[in-house]
Amino acid sequence: xxxxxxxxxxxxxxxxxxxxxxxxxxxxxxxxxxxxxxxxxxxxxxxxxxxxxxxxxxxxxxxxxxxxxxxxxxxxxxxxxxxxxxxxxxxxxxxxxxxxxxxxxxxxxxxxxxxxxxxxxxxxxxxxxxxxxxxxxxxxxxxxxxxxxxxxxxxxxxxxxxxxxxxxxxxxxxxxxxxxxxxxxxxxxxxxxxxxxxxxxxxxxxxxxxxxxxxxxxxxxxxxxxxxxxxxxxxxxxxxxxxxxxxxxxxxxxxxxxxxxxxxxxxxxxxxxxxxxxxxxxxxxxxxxxxxxxxxxxxxxxxxxxxxxxxxxxxxxxxxxxxxxxxxxxxxxxxxxxxxxxxxxxxxxxxxxxxxxxxxxxxxxxxxxxxxxxxxxxxxxxxxxxxxxx
Amino acid sequence: xxxxxxxxxxxxxxxxxxxxxxxxxxxxxxxxxxxxxxxxxxxxxxxxxxxxxxxxxxxxxxxxxxxxxxxxxxxxxxxxxxxxxxxxxxxxxxxxxxxxxxxxxxxxxxxxxxxxxxxxxxxxxxxxxxxxxxxxxxxxxxxxxxxxxxxxxxxxxxxxxxxxxxxxxxxxxxxxxxxxxxxxxxxxxxxxxxxxxxxxxxxxxxxxxxxxxxxxxxxxxxxxxxxxxxxxxxxxxxxxxxxxxxxxxxxxxxxxxxxxxxxxxxxxxxxxxxxxxxxxxxxxxxxxxxxxxxxxxxxxxxxxxxxxxxxxxxxxxxxxxxxxxxxxxxxxxxxxxxxxxxxxxxxxxxxxxxxxxxxxxxxxxxx
Numbered sequence: 001x002x003x004x005x006x007x008x009x010x011x012x013x014x015x016x017x018x019x020x021x022x023x024x025x026x027x028x029x030x031x032x033x034x035x036x037x038x039x040x041x042x043x044x045x046x047x048x049x050x051x052x053x054x055x056x057x058x059x060x061x062x063x064x065x066x067x068x069x070x071x072x073x074x075x076x077x078x079x080x081x082x083x084x085x086x087x088x089x090x091x092x093x094x095x096x097x098x099x100x101x102x103x104x105x106x107x108x109x110x111x112x113x114x115x116x117x118x119x120x121x122x123x124x125x126x127x128x129x130x131x132x133x134x135x136x137x138x139x140x141x142x143x144x145x146x147x148x149x150x151x152x153x154x155x156x157x158x159x160x161x162x163x164x165x166x167x168x169x170x171x172x173x174x175x176x177x178x179x180x181x182x183x184x185x186x187x188x189x190x191x192x193x194x195x196x197x198x199x200x201x202x203x204x205x206x207x208x209x210x211x212x213x214x215x216x217x218x219x220x221x222x223x224x225x226x227x228x229x230x231x232x233x234x235x236x237x238x239x240x241x242x243x244x245x246x247x248x249x250x251x252x253x254x255x256x257x258x259x260x261x262x263x264x265x266x267x268x269x270x271x272x273x274x275x276x277x278x279x280x281x282x283x284x285x286x287x288x289x290x291x292x293x294x295x296x297x298x299x300x301x302x303x304x305x306x307x308x309x310x311x312x313x314x315x316x317x318x319x320x321x322x323x324x325x326x327x328x329x330x331x332x333x334x335x336x337x338x339x340x341x342x343x344x345x346x347x348x349x350x351x352x353x354x355x356x357x358x359x360x361x362x363x364x365x366x367x368x369x370x371x372x373x374x375x376x377x378x379x380x381x382x383x384x385x386x387x388x389x390x
Numbered sequence: 391x392x393x394x395x396x397x398x399x400x401x402x403x404x405x406x407x408x409x410x411x412x413x414x415x416x417x418x419x420x421x422x423x424x425x426x427x428x429x430x431x432x433x434x435x436x437x438x439x440x441x442x443x444x445x446x447x448x449x450x451x452x453x454x455x456x457x458x459x460x461x462x463x464x465x466x467x468x469x470x471x472x473x474x475x476x477x478x479x480x481x482x483x484x485x486x487x488x489x490x491x492x493x494x495x496x497x498x499x500x501x502x503x504x505x506x507x508x509x510x511x512x513x514x515x516x517x518x519x520x521x522x523x524x525x526x527x528x529x530x531x532x533x534x535x536x537x538x539x540x541x542x543x544x545x546x547x548x549x550x551x552x553x554x555x556x557x558x559x560x561x562x563x564x565x566x567x568x569x570x571x572x573x574x575x576x577x578x579x580x581x582x583x584x585x586x587x588x589x590x591x592x593x594x595x596x597x598x599x600x601x602x603x604x605x606x607x608x609x610x611x612x613x614x615x616x617x618x619x620x621x622x623x624x625x626x627x628x629x630x631x632x633x634x635x636x637x638x639x640x641x642x643x644x645x646x647x648x649x650x651x652x653x654x655x656x657x658x659x660x661x662x663x664x665x666x667x668x669x670x671x672x673x674x675x676x677x678x679x680x681x682x683x684x685x686x687x688x689x690x691x692x693x694x695x696x697x698x699x700x701x702x703x704x705x706x707x708x709x710x711x712x713x714x715x716x717x718x719x720x721x722x723x724x725x726x727x728x729x730x731x732x733x734x735x736x737x738x739x740x741x742x743x744x745x746x747x748x749x750x751x752x753x754x755x756x757x
Contacts, residue, residue: 022581029585036612043611114425115418116432130737131730132692135706139726142713146722328597335699346603356607364596364604371595 040357047354055353056081062348064339066255077349084344085366091261091340092327098266099326100319103273110278121274129271134332136268141260141336151247160240168254169241176235185228189220196220257338261330269326273319280315281307313385320378324371331367341366447727458718470721471728474712478728481548481703490539491551494531498524498558525562544622548703550732552622556694556704560629561687567630568637573667575638576645586638593635598696601628606700625697633690640682644675677751684744688737705729 010016044051056078063073068086071079109121128136146165149155154164162169193216200211229236241251284307292302334343346363350356407416419429450465453472461467471478480488501520504510532555535541547555574586593601605628609619619627648671656666698707709725712718 018579022579025581025585039614040611043615046615112428113418113421114428114432117428120432120435126738127734130688130692130734130741132695132706132733134695134698135726135730135733138706138710139723139730143722143726331597331599332696334599342597342599342603346600350607356611360600360604360608364600367597367600368592368595372591 049354051355051357053358055355055358058353060349060352062352064344065337066258066339077353080349081341081345081362084339084341087338087344088327088330088333088340088342088366091258091265091330091333091338094262095265095269095326095330096323098262099269099273099322102266102270103322104277106270107274107277107281110274111281125271125274128267129275133264133268133329134335136264137260137332137336140263141256145256145260151243154243154248160238162241162243162248165256166247167256168259169248170252170254171238171240172250172252174237174239176237178232179235181232182225182229182235186221186225189224193217193220255338257333257336260336261333261338265326265329269322269329272322272325276315276318276322277311280311280313280318283314284310316385317378317382320374324374327370328367458721466724466727467721468724470712470718470724473718477549477712478705478708479550481552481708482546483542483548483551484546487534487540487542490531490534490542494528495551495554497527544620547622549708550705552697552702553691553694553704556626556629556697557687557691559626560633560690560694563630564633564637565683567634569641569672571634571638572641572645575642590635590638593632594639598629598632598693599699601632602696602700604628621700622702625700625702629690629694633686636686636689637683640679640686641675643682644677644679645671647678648675680751681744681748684740684747688740688744691737691740692733705732 057076059073060075060077060080061073062080064071064080064083066087067083068090069079069083071083106121106124109117110125112118112121148163148165151162151164151166154162154169156162160171193213196211196216197213200213204210239250241248241253288306288310289302292306293299297305330340331342333340334347337343341363346359350359353359404413407413420426446465448465450463451468452461452463452465453468454460455469456473458467458469460469476485476488480491483491498520501516501524504516505513505520510516530536530539532547533542533544571586571590574582575590577583577586602625605624606621609624609627613619652670652674653666656670661669694704695706697704698710703711706729709729713722713725
């Protein structure tokens with residue numbers, strides 16, 4: 001090898017090389033997009049499809065099984081997008097709620113010192129994690145919910161809630177005018193508890209005296225609104241579903257599609273959450289627990305002050321990615337006809353309008369937005385809780 | 391002075407309640423009141439679930455027969471699965487050509503087993519054959535059109551065969567793309583890096599269904615009008631892109647775990663980028679992430695069921711379609727249990743294998 005001060009041919013220079021390579025890459029990329037762009041325009045032209053988002057204001061002309069906002073056939077395609085989006089968010093939020101509860105329970109149960117309980121939890125995880133989600137959705141929808149009795153022979157819980165082949169019927173709360181007092185008391189109680197917590201922490205730092213925050217907090221948040229509730233004259237009644245003719249009237253109807261999707265999503269995602277919880281708790285060095293006990297902390301305090309904060313550092317990133325997976329997996333709704341974003345918008349609306357590119361782009365955009373936002377928040381959180389190593 | 395010699399008296403045996411079966415039960419199942427309650431509740435749960443399920447699936451089930459009249463007992467009617475098993479495995483592939491599918495899968499099974507089992511000779515030769523020759527052989531076996539094999543159009547492919555083809559092709563092609571993307575993401579070239587980041591984050595941010603929808607409705611618009619892309623191929627392209635992004639992140643995890651010194655040492659020896667990457671960094675990184683790769687393969691294997699939404703007949707779709715046969719109405723539970731057990735056995739054994747690998751490959755890099 002010659003020494004570096006000698007003239008180096010330019011094609012061996014790392015800077016030129018990387019520049020050349022990147023220019024080539026950009027060229028290829030531009031060429032690729034130009035190729036598909038021109039093809040698309042030519043194809044659209046041939047099929048007589050006009051591009052643009054004008055179709056969003058056209059009349060939809062089809063009904064949707066479940067809608068959180070008023071929707072009729074006379075509404076626009078733009079509104080179908082909104083209805084689908086809200087349905088996706090509904091099933092995602094409910095799914096996250098149930099999956100978290102089941103997941104944490106199973107995850108903790110797997111670490112139980114009770115042999116039977118930990119084995120049962122292990123069986124649950126291994127069983128549901130290794131079966132495709134779509135199959136589970138189909139199973140709940142076609143094999144379980146379709147086998148339910150007709151409305152007349154509904155399964156009932158104390159004549160308040162009913163379950164039959166048409167869906168699940170639950171009592172619906174009807175709020176009286178003065179219920180707003182109760183709601184406001186509740187909000188005020190939460191704010192007050194937060195202030196008390198700050199004061200109690202400061203006092204403990206200054207004087208070492210502890211304050212029973214739990215008792216006070218529960219008293220404020222639960223008991224006070226209850227008291228107000230009875231003082232203003234119980235302004236809450238329940239609209240209970242009643243069998244009229246062949247079907248139930250009143251109450252809240254949960255369509256079987258939603259039930260099946262929700263059960264499958266929660267059960268499936270819970271297995272991954274349980275694993276996250278287990279690995280998080282196991283990641284806390286046993287020396288930490290021992291040191292805390294050696295300091296004389298009570299068992300509950302060890303858990304609350306030492307184990308959980310450190311386990312959370314491991315659990316939360318995994319938990320978020322499971323939540324994201326759940327939101328993305330909720331798109332499987334389309335297979336059983338639950339009207340989520342993909343089923344309504346990328347399905348029916350696409351078929352009616354033929355605006356494939358705009359619709360798929362909008363649908364993907366929504367999921368991309370949710371994913372990127374959550375992972376952005378996650379990165380920020382990870383930086384915040386990252387161990388500061390000396 | 392007298393010397394007291396104190397010899398310890400022999401230790402007593404532990405109390406009978408703390409050893410043996412009783413001791414184990416007391417320690418693991420009935421250590422406290424709460425634990426006892428949990429144990430009893432668990433036993434009750436087992437009692438209500440397991441005997442009826444086993445009775446249904448095994449003891450009261452009907453196994454032999456050709457029509458639904460053979461199903462007389464209360465249990466499962468496995469006759470339904472038995473009668474249609476060929477369709478569940480091969481879809482609508484012509485029965486006279488089944489041997490081709492069997493040959494192709496046996497061959498890959500043999501090759502993979504050869505590569506996975508320790509102490510088999512000529513691994514690199516067999517590996518090269520698997521990577522370069524096997525895909526060609528498999529293509530001609532499945533599709534035909536040469537060597538006197540009649541063409542079998544892809545719409546006739548289905549069942550477990552299609553599921554396996556989708557999963558393995560997805561894996562096969564996404565692996566190299568994933569490596570390139572992972573290297574791109576760690577590259578010092580800003581443009582290569584940003585292209586990789588955008589590609590990876592885009593595909594990871596959207597659900598597979600939208601990807602499949604995109605490949606089935608948008609892809610035909612992206613290509614010149616006189617060109618036709620087969621429906622199966624379209625789905626494969628979507629799956630490969632999707633999978634590459636996940637693979638890239640797995641590989642990146644491995645690359646990050648390799649200490650910087652490895653790369654610097656390679657550079658100090660005068661190795662070029664490609665040589666230091668290909669000979670020093672990548673082999674170590676890939677070895678680290680083999681369990682992760684197996685896990686993404688499991689995820690892909692489960693995700694292939696989604697192709698039924700765009701009208702391909704994978705295992706689940708074929709079984710689902712069989713429920714509509716008027717001669718066999720009402721056997722959906724049997725069908726689902728069959729599919730579930732196929733998936734469960736495959737995924738569970740793969741995940742056990744990846745755990746085994748994780749232990750075996752535990753080299754010095756992880757702290």
